Amino acid sequence: MDNNIILSIRNVKVVFEDGFTALGGVSIDIGQNEFVTLLGPSGCGKTTLLRCIGGFEKPTSGEILYKGENIIPLPPYKRNINTVFQRYALFPHMNVAQNVAFGPSLRREDKKQISARVSEMLELVGLAGFEKRRISSLSGGQQQRVAIARALINSPDVLLLDEPLGALDLKLRREMQLELKRIQRESGITFIFVTHDQEEALTMSDRVAVMRAGEILQLGTPVDIYNEPESAFVADFIGASNILPSTMVRDHLVHFLGTDFPCADSGFGENNPVDVVLRPEDVKLKPESDPANGVVGVVESLLFKGVHYEMKVRTGADALLVHSTHARQVGTRVKMTVAPEDIQVMRKSDYSPDVRARKGEGGAQ
Amino acid sequence: MKHKNLMSLPFTLWAVIFIVLPLCLIVWYGVTLEIPVEYTQITLEDGSTAYKLEDGTIQTQEPWQKKAVISFSNFKRMVEPTYLKLLIRSLRVALLTTLICLLLGYPVALILTGKDFKHPSLWMMLIILPMWMNFLLRTYSWMSILENSGILNSWIASLREAIPAFDQFLSDRGVGNKIIFLYNENAVILGMVYNYLSFMIMPIYTVIEKIDHSLLEAAADLGASPSKSFLRVTLPYSLPGVLEGVTMVFVPAVTTFVISQLMGGGKVPLIGDVIQNQFGKSSDWHFGASLSLLVMVVVLAFMRGLHSIDKEEEVQKEVRIF
Numbered sequence: 079m080d081n082n083i084i085l086s087i088r089n090v091k092v093v094f095e096d097g098f099t100a101l102g103g104v105s106i107d108i109g110q111n112e113f114v115t116l117l118g119p120s121g122c123g124k125t126t127l128l129r130c131i132g133g134f135e136k137p138t139s140g141e142i143l144y145k146g147e148n149i150i151p152l153p154p155y156k157r158n159i160n161t162v163f164q165r166y167a168l169f170p171h172m173n174v175a176q177n178v179a180f181g182p183s184l185r186r187e188d189k190k191q192i193s194a195r196v197s198e199m200l201e202l203v204g205l206a207g208f209e210k211r212r213i214s215s216l217s218g219g220q221q222q223r224v225a226i227a228r229a230l231i232n233s234p235d236v237l238l239l240d241e242p243l244g245a246l247d248l249k250l251r252r253e254m255q256l257e258l259k260r261i262q263r264e265s266g267i268t269f270i271f272v273t274h275d276q277e278e279a280l281t282m283s284d285r286v287a288v289m290r291a292g293e294i295l296q297l298g299t300p301v302d303i304y305n306e307p308e309s310a311f312v313a314d315f316i317g318a319s320n321i322l323p324s325t326m327v328r329d330h331l332v333h334f335l336g337t338d339f340p341c342a343d344s345g346f347g348e349n350n351p352v353d354v355v356l357r358p359e360d361v362k363l364k365p366e367s368d369p370a371n372g373v374v375g376v377v378e379s380l381l382f383k384g385v386h387y388e389m390k391v392r393t394g395a396d397a398l399l400v401h402s403t404h405a406r407q408v409g410t411r412v413k414m415t416v417a418p419e420d421i422q423v424m425r426k427s428d429y430s431p432d433v434r435a436r437k438g439e440g441g442a443q
Numbered sequence: 444m445k446h447k448n449l450m451s452l453p454f455t456l457w458a459v460i461f462i463v464l465p466l467c468l469i470v471w472y473g474v475t476l477e478i479p480v481e482y483t484q485i486t487l488e489d490g491s492t493a494y495k496l497e498d499g500t501i502q503t504q505e506p507w508q509k510k511a512v513i514s515f516s517n518f519k520r521m522v523e524p525t526y527l528k529l530l531i532r533s534l535r536v537a538l539l540t541t542l543i544c545l546l547l548g549y550p551v552a553l554i555l556t557g558k559d560f561k562h563p564s565l566w567m568m569l570i571i572l573p574m575w576m577n578f579l580l581r582t583y584s585w586m587s588i589l590e591n592s593g594i595l596n597s598w599i600a601s602l603r604e605a606i607p608a609f610d611q612f613l614s615d616r617g618v619g620n621k622i623i624f625l626y627n628e629n630a631v632i633l634g635m636v637y638n639y640l641s642f643m644i645m646p647i648y649t650v651i652e653k654i655d656h657s658l659l660e661a662a663a664d665l666g667a668s669p670s671k672s673f674l675r676v677t678l679p680y681s682l683p684g685v686l687e688g689v690t691m692v693f694v695p696a697v698t699t700f701v702i703s704q705l706m707g708g709g710k711v712p713l714i715g716d717v718i719q720n721q722f723g724k725s726s727d728w729h730f731g732a733s734l735s736l737l738v739m740v741v742v743l744a745f746m747r748g749l750h751s752i753d754k755e756e757e758v759q760k761e762v763r764i765f
Contacts, residue, residue, distance in 0.1 A: 134660055154663040155672075167661035171679050180675070181665040232665065 082110040084235055084268055085131065090140035092126050092292075100126040102292040103140065108236075108270065113262050115271045117279040118289035119315070124272045125164075127289075128238050131270065132161045144236075160229035161238040165245065166221050168213045174200070174224055175209035181232040199227040202261060219250045226261065236268045243278065255282055276316050280304060288312045290429075306422055311429035313355040313422070320356040320398045323432040324423070325349060332423055335373045335393055339416065343423035353424045353431070358388070358401040360420035363412045372415035377406045472732035476514040482506045517733035526717065526734070533714040534741070536628060536703075537696035540635040541643075544692045545685065547636070548643035552684075553677075555644075556651040567648065570641050582634055582705045589624035589633075596621055626708035634706035635696050642695075643688040650684030651677065686749050694742055714738055 085108040092101040101123045108114050116124040129135035131142060133154035141148050149157055160181075168177050175196050176183075182192045200206055203223035213221065222242060229237055239258075243251045259282050262269045273279055279286045280300040287297045288311075296303060296312045307313035310321045324334035329344035334354050346352050366374055375393035387405045390397050391414060398414060406412055426433065482494045485501070493503050520526070551570070555563045573581060588594045599622065603610035624630060654677060662672040700715035707713075714734065721731025 132664060134663075153668075154660070155666045155668055159664075161661070161664045163657050163661060163664075165657065167655065167657040169658060169661070169676065180662070180667075184666050184671060184675075228665065 083107045084110045084145060085270075086141075086143040086146075087127070087131070088141040088143065090127065090130055090137045090142060092123070092130065092135060093138045099292050101130070101137070104289075104292070104294055106287055106294060106297060108268060110235075111262075111266050111268060113259070113269045113271065113282060113284045115273060115279040115283040115286045116289055117273060117276060117286050117315070119274055121291075122289040123292040124274075124289050125240055126292075128161075128240055128270065128272050131236070132159060132238050133157050158232075158234055159236045159238060160232050160234040161240065162222075162225045162229050162242045164240045164242070166225040166242075168221055168224055168228070170213050172213070173209070174205070174211045174213065174216070177213065177224055178228045178231055180228060195231055196227075199231045202230065202264070203227045204257070218245050219254065222246065222254060223257075226258075230261070230265060230267070234267060236270060237262075239269060239271045241272055241274070243273070243275075251278070258282065280316070288315060290315075307355055307424060309424050309427045309429060310353045310355070310431065311427065313353075313424065314429070318358055318399055320358065320361070321431050322354045322356070322396065323430060324352050324354040326352045326423065330418075332421060335396060337371070337373050339371065339421055340418045341421040341423060342419045343421070346423060346425070351426055353426060355422045355424060356398065356416055357420065358399040359386070360416055361391075361398060361400045362415050362417075363389075363391070363400060363402055363404070363406055364415055366411045366413050368413050368415075370413065370415045372413040374411060374413050377408050377410045377412060380405060380408050469732045469735055472729050473517060473736045474513055474515065474733070475511040476516060476729055477509040477511055480506055480508045480510050517730050518737075520730060521733060521737055526714075529712060529714050529717055530737070530741070532628075532711070533697055533738075536632055536635070536711075536713060537693050540632050540639065540696045541689050541693045543632065543636050544640050544643040545689065548640055548688065549647055549681075549685070551644050552647035552651055552681075555648055556654075558656070563652075567645075570644055574641055578638065579701065579705075581638065582702060585634055585637060586625060586705060589630060591621045591623065591625075593624075595624065625706060626710050628707070628711050630706040631703050631711050631713075634702040635699065638702065639692040639696060642691040646687040646691065647681055647684040650681045650687075654680050686752070689749060690746060693745060697742060697745075698738055 087104060087106045087108075089103045089105050090101055091099070091103045093099050104123070104127060106114075116127060118124050126135055130137050130150075133149070133152060133156075137150060140150075142150050144157070144159070169180065172180070175193075178196045178199055179192050182195060196209065197206070200208055203226050205220060205223050205227065208216075208220070208224075213224070216224065222245075225242070242258075243254050246254060255278060258269070258271075271279075271282065280303070283300055285297060286300055286303050287294045288303060289295065290311050296308050298306075303312065304316055307316060307319075313319045313321055322334045324332050326343075326346040326348070327333050327338060328348045329346075330341055332339055332341045332343070332352065332354060341354075364370060364372065373393050375391040375398070378390040378392045378397060381388040382405075383401075386401045386403050389400045389402065389406060391400055391412060393414070400414070428434075481497045485493050485495050487493050491503070493501050494506050495501050496506055496508070554560060555566055560566075586593070590596075599613075600620065603613065658676055658680075659672055662676045663669075667675060698715045698718075700713060700719045703711050703713045703716055715738075718731050718734045718738070721727045721734065725731075
């Protein structure tokens with residue numbers, strides 16, 4: 079991460095008129111040239127945070143420092159921040175070139191120069207020669223690119239992207255992910271990207287902020303977020319996981335599924351309730367008679383997923399999701415083992431499976 | 444396909460009977476004149492007098508029959524200064540009415556569609572509400588406000604009594620005790636503006652209301668101040684609504700006759716009054732029909748002109764930046 083902080087969000091709180099708290103005091107520092115993703119389910123406040131940065135929403139309290147200056151009092155048109163809107167918001171009464179030229183033409187820049195810059199931008203987003211086309215004649219992916227060009231031509235320091243790929247089909251989305259990453263690298267602009275798609279967040283970002291109910295639960299690199307989720311919600315949201323209520327016996331020893339497992343984590347006290355997350359690919363299946371430390375279970379279902387098989391292995395009241403390149407037939411008794419470094423211990427939260435079961439929401443799997 | 448044809452049958456019938464046929468009749472009346480049939484006086488064998496008509500029939504009474512002949516003399520008559528003046532006045536009054544309605548109505552529509560405006564539909568209903576009352580009633584109430592011994596004059600009189608300086612101010616400018624508001628062109632325009640204003644507000648309101656708010660946010664995001672965002676996004680977007688509103692005000696304004704008769708007291712006759720007269724008192728349907736045709740041509744030309752503005756705007760927009 080760059081130490082050059084361009085945007086500093088400090089304890090930003092947004093309470094709507096109806097009393098709903100959309101953001102409950104969010105803080106995050108964003109560096110120059112960084113690609114930061116705000117990830118979370120709908121209603122978690124990610125778009126609200128983006129709108130606060132863009133100037134379309136006024137925080138109830140807190141500060142947004144842009145290059146050290148609080149920009150909350152500034153209207154959107156006075157901020158050197160541009161947005162790619164969720165449904166692009168292109169001007170349908172203008173052609174592609176006029177849309178892209180909207181910003182510079184407002185500033186009364188030289189027409190020839192604008193025209194050259196428009197062509198340059200359209201080339202950057204892969205739409206060279208599209209100048210005279212009408213917006214209505216473009217596909218979703220092309221409109222997306224026009225929206226990006228229209229924002230980038232203003233050379234903003236920060237580009238906000240509000241679920242810009244949401245309306246595209248899977249193949250186009252993958253393409254645009256790479257494209258966006260390339261544009262971000264080439265332009266050197268800070269990208270703040272909002273999405274609810276965890277795969278998108280993990281592939282594109284330098285850092286990911288996982289949000290829930292108006293809070294940032296965890297901020298870190300995609301690898302950190304994936305491998306070391308700090309709470310059950312993050313683990314669950316980031317990908318298919320087994321989240322198990324457990325007890326931390328002592329440092330480096332955790333008890334779940336009726337068995338003690340050595341683990342890498344410490345600092346959770348002794349005999350304290352915790353959650354443990356096991357990635358399906360980290361659970362290894364061995365013959366029942368294997369002497370290794372583990373839990374015996376029965377394969378309950380088997381699905382072929384292309385790269386791997388997905389199995390559900392039942393032990394007592396719990397069923398674990400296991401990914402393996404090796405299929406075990408339904409009904410086989412197996413021993414499940416897991417390496418100490420693959421056990422991720424997390425603090426209990428209101429999202430923990432046992433807590434949610436008690437509240438009647440139903441546990442994770 | 445067959446079903447669709449069948450479905451359109453009632454309307455086709457309706458259109459033919461109530462639109463196409465009357466139109467043909469008006470054209471027929473417009474291009475014809477009625478003249479007495481020609482005849483010769485003859486003496487029958489018994490010595491009595493009879494009349495032989497041009498088609499050969501013989502009758503004893505003096506011929507009263509008339510025949511229609513195709514003639515364009517009606518159109519010659521139309522270009523006489525009397526009628527041309529009326530037409531020009533009608534156009535002037537209608538254009539002024541349209542312009543005033545636009546200047547008053549557009550801001551209203553804009554305010555009603557504002558993001559922070561509460562209960563726009565309630566206000567819209569309040570604007571439309573007077574239109575539920577009878578048209579004549581509305582015009583008569585304006586007359587009772589504006590007439591010489593009307594409400595407005597009595598208010599001004601009591602104001603003059605209460606404030607001597609105000610009285611002096613008016614007297615110095617030669618304003619008499621009764622101010623004549625009615626029976627002039629301004630009164631006619633006021634009546635028209637009052638009656639047609641909502642027809643201007645409604646289409647503009649509908650169009651502005653439909654503008655996707657994210658477009659305005661995008662404009663602001665790209666650096667457009669509220670006034671620039673209005674000029675570059677809201678205004679071009681609302682143009683179709685403006686054109687519709689202009690049509691909906693101009694067309695009835697150019698053909699109206701009731702308002703000019705009441706508010707103008709017969710002193711400000713418009714082309715509509717003349718047409719009404721031809722079908723009424725003067726009972727010269729042929730001239731009335733040709734005047735109607737003239738107004739129709741004027742309205743069509745006007746709408747054609749509006750349409751080309753619309754087209755031109757689009758072309759201009761396309762060209763403006765490059």
